[in-house]
Amino acid sequence: xxxxxxxxxxDGLSKRFGDVEAVRGIEFSVRPGEVFGFLGPNGAGKSTTxxxxxxxxxxxxxxxxxxxxxxxxxxxxxxxxxxLVFQDTTLDGYLSGEQNLRFHAELYGVPRQAVGExxxxxxxxxxxxxxxxxLVQNYSGGxxxxxEIARGxxxxxxxxxLDEPTVGLDPQTRASxxxxxxxxxxxxEITIFMTTHYMDEAEFCERIxxxxxxxxVALDTPESLKAGIGEDRVRIQxxxxxxxxxxxxxxxxxxxxxxxxxxxxxxxxxxxxxxxxFAELGVPIRSVNxxxxxxxxxxxxxxxxxxxxxxxxxxxxxxLTMRAMRR
Amino acid sequence: xxxxxxxxxGGRAAPVAGIVRVRVPEPGLRQDLRAVxxxxxxxxxxxxxxxxxxxSGLVQPVLWLLVMGTGLSNLMATGGAGGGVDLxxxxxxxxxxxxxxxxxxxxxxxxxxxxxxxxxxxxxxAPVSRSSIVIGKCIGGALVATMxxxxxxxxxxLAGVPYDPVLLxxxxxxxxxxxxxxxxxxxxxxxxxxxxxxxxxxxxxxxLPMMFLSGALYPLNGLPTWLSILTKLNPLTYAVxxxxxxxxxxxxxxxxxxRTFSSGVTWNGWLVPVWLELVLVAGIGAGLLxxxxxxxxxxx
Numbered sequence: 001x002x003x004x005x006x007x008x009x010x011d012g013l014s015k016r017f018g019d020v021e022a023v024r025g026i027e028f029s030v031r032p033g034e035v036f037g038f039l040g041p042n043g044a045g046k047s048t049t050x051x052x053x054x055x056x057x058x059x060x061x062x063x064x065x066x067x068x069x070x071x072x073x074x075x076x077x078x079x080x081x082x083x084l085v086f087q088d089t090t091l092d093g094y095l096s097g098e099q100n101l102r103f104h105a106e107l108y109g110v111p112r113q114a115v116g117e118x119x120x121x122x123x124x125x126x127x128x129x130x131x132x133x134x135l136v137q138n139y140s141g142g143x144x145x146x147x148e149i150a151r152g153x154x155x156x157x158x159x160x161x162l163d164e165p166t167v168g169l170d171p172q173t174r175a176s177x178x179x180x181x182x183x184x185x186x187x188x189e190i191t192i193f194m195t196t197h198y199m200d201e202a203e204f205c206e207r208i209x210x211x212x213x214x215x216x217v218a219l220d221t222p223e224s225l226k227a228g229i230g231e232d233r234v235r236i237q238x239x240x241x242x243x244x245x246x247x248x249x250x251x252x253x254x255x256x257x258x259x260x261x262x263x264x265x266x267x268x269x270x271x272x273x274x275x276x277x278f279a280e281l282g283v284p285i286r287s288v289n290x291x292x293x294x295x296x297x298x299x300x301x302x303x304x305x306x307x308x309x310x311x312x313x314x315x316x317x318x319x320l321t322m323r324a325m326r327r
Numbered sequence: 328x329x330x331x332x333x334x335x336x337g338g339r340a341a342p343v344a345g346i347v348r349v350r351v352p353e354p355g356l357r358q359d360l361r362a363v364x365x366x367x368x369x370x371x372x373x374x375x376x377x378x379x380x381x382x383s384g385l386v387q388p389v390l391w392l393l394v395m396g397t398g399l400s401n402l403m404a405t406g407g408a409g410g411g412v413d414l415x416x417x418x419x420x421x422x423x424x425x426x427x428x429x430x431x432x433x434x435x436x437x438x439x440x441x442x443x444x445x446x447x448x449x450x451x452x453a454p455v456s457r458s459s460i461v462i463g464k465c466i467g468g469a470l471v472a473t474m475x476x477x478x479x480x481x482x483x484x485l486a487g488v489p490y491d492p493v494l495l496x497x498x499x500x501x502x503x504x505x506x507x508x509x510x511x512x513x514x515x516x517x518x519x520x521x522x523x524x525x526x527x528x529x530x531x532x533x534x535l536p537m538m539f540l541s542g543a544l545y546p547l548n549g550l551p552t553w554l555s556i557l558t559k560l561n562p563l564t565y566a567v568x569x570x571x572x573x574x575x576x577x578x579x580x581x582x583x584x585x586r587t588f589s590s591g592v593t594w595n596g597w598l599v600p601v602w603l604e605l606v607l608v609a610g611i612g613a614g615l616l617x618x619x620x621x622x623x624x625x626x627x
Contacts, residue, residue: 091449095369109357155351
């Protein structure tokens with residue numbers, strides 16, 4: 001893969017299961033070295049897309065290149081260049097962590113003289129070197145996920161696919177997984193393609209694609225997406241809320257409401273607006289808070305629903321229960 | 328958390344400095360052989376770790392050999408039909424075949440288990456041919472089954488079978504061949520089944536008739552026509568018969584008794600030679616393996 005060639009390039013990719021069109025002709029490309037995120041509720045088509053890119057599902061239409069290779073015609077070439085971490089664990093619990101990695105190394109044909117050193121490296125990176133001899137069935141959920149990340153990296157893939165890498169983990173473990181992902185990006189010159197339905201995690205991606213009902217509804221950096229919404233949220237506390245609301249309406253043409261004990265309104269470039277606010281409002285202000293739109297707002301503006309509401313409809317509760325039982 | 332210190336902010340530069348980038352080679356026979364070997368190796372590792380399975384796999388054959396064999400030989404002695412042949416000796420090859428059969432099926436069933444627990448996916452996305460995974464699984468299953476069978480073979484003395492090194496080697500070889508074919512059968516079934524319960528229900532359904540119709544537990548000589556035809560159609564018959572013929576050739580018996588207890592399989596009066604029986608078993612095994620490979624090529 002020469003420099004500059006996209007790590008992932010997708011053109012008109014679609015997948016249909018019977019009558020259901022899970023992915024409807026999507027199009028995007030991922031730069032080498034980028035951390036690219038797919039954000040969307042369960043059932044949006046994220047996993048279907050990732051499975052097609054990983055050669056596990058045959059597309060119904062369109063084309064996809066991963067590391068410069070066609071996912072249908074050059075399946076093995078794609079497989080050699082990608083690492084995978086799935087939503088559900090794919091480890092053998094009856095083997096030790098080290099044995100799981102060794103199995104992977106042999107299956108991927110990692111040169112024998114490099115296996116030992118490489119194994120130590122990836123295990124140290126995820127902090128499992130000391131536990132390498134333990135049976136995986138005795139690992140915690142977070143340790144298993146870290147081991148899978150280490151395994152996905154073992155053969156130095158060009159692109160690492162992470163399908164919901166932190167789902168079902170406690171916040172502390174989630175944070176540490178993200179530490180590894182960031183560290184990894186610095187260390188391995190690797191492209192990371194991940195799916196998530198956690199808004200706060202999508203913030204860590206350099207660019208995100210928002211997916212809903214099988215289509216990409218928006219694709220940009222998290223900052224631009226939020227800037228695209230335009231307005232910041234400003235909350236002020238005043239000595240006279242009614243007067244403040246009237247003044248906002250009269251002097252700035254802004255519609256404000258009292259919400260949670262503060263006068264709240266939306267305005268473009270909120271920080272730059274604050275000096276004017278103090279100068280011209282004419283009502284004493286005790287405190288001011290300006291917040292940028294969150295990805296939740298972005299998701300809402302593109303899909304007309306919050307991600308949590310979108311999920312309530314999808315049947316992922318069963319899956320989560322299954323996962324809990326398995327552990 | 329011990330061991331995580333290297334991954335903390337202070338240690339971040341360390342992995343960058345000494346990074347080992349590995350190159351995954353182009354696919355080829357060498358890669359496929361490596362894959363066969365590691366899949367096989369995993370079967371052995373798991374078998375070794377699962378001591379309970381080893382013991383439980385022995386219970387049934389030992390029951391047949393020592394309890395049923397002893398109990399029924401009583402019957403034969405009073406009936407007088409046995410004349411000089413211990414029933415335990417007679418069913419010994421059959422019991423060897425049975426123990427191999429159960430273990431082989433269990434090994435094949437681990438594919439379903441792997442699917443249920445996700446590990447199959449790890450194997451299926453690797454850049455190796457699906458056939459190497461299936462072949463590794465079959466050889467691994469056959470080896471594990473043969474190891475289990477070796478324990479039964481070690482009990483030969485209890486069944487009045489002589490500890491002749493050549494005989495023991497022959498038995499082991501034949502068990503391996505039979506186990507290979509049976510694992511192929513199991514893997515073929517496992518290709519499409521997603522639940523352990525369904526797999527074992529199906530196996531139970533296939534194995535009991537196969538066992539009863541194989542001549543593992545009774546002589547093939549002088550059966551009613553319908554039963555005789557069924558036994559000849561049963562592939563397991565051709566795996567059990569060579570083992571029995573090997574055992575009986577080491578016994579000092581009159582030709583009559585030989586004929587009664589180890590008559591061999593006949594096709595329209597023609598005695599099928601041992602080599603042909605073995606070729607048949609190997610052929611069936613290879614055929615089942617081929618079907619299994621085809622099925623795995625088509626699964627995602």
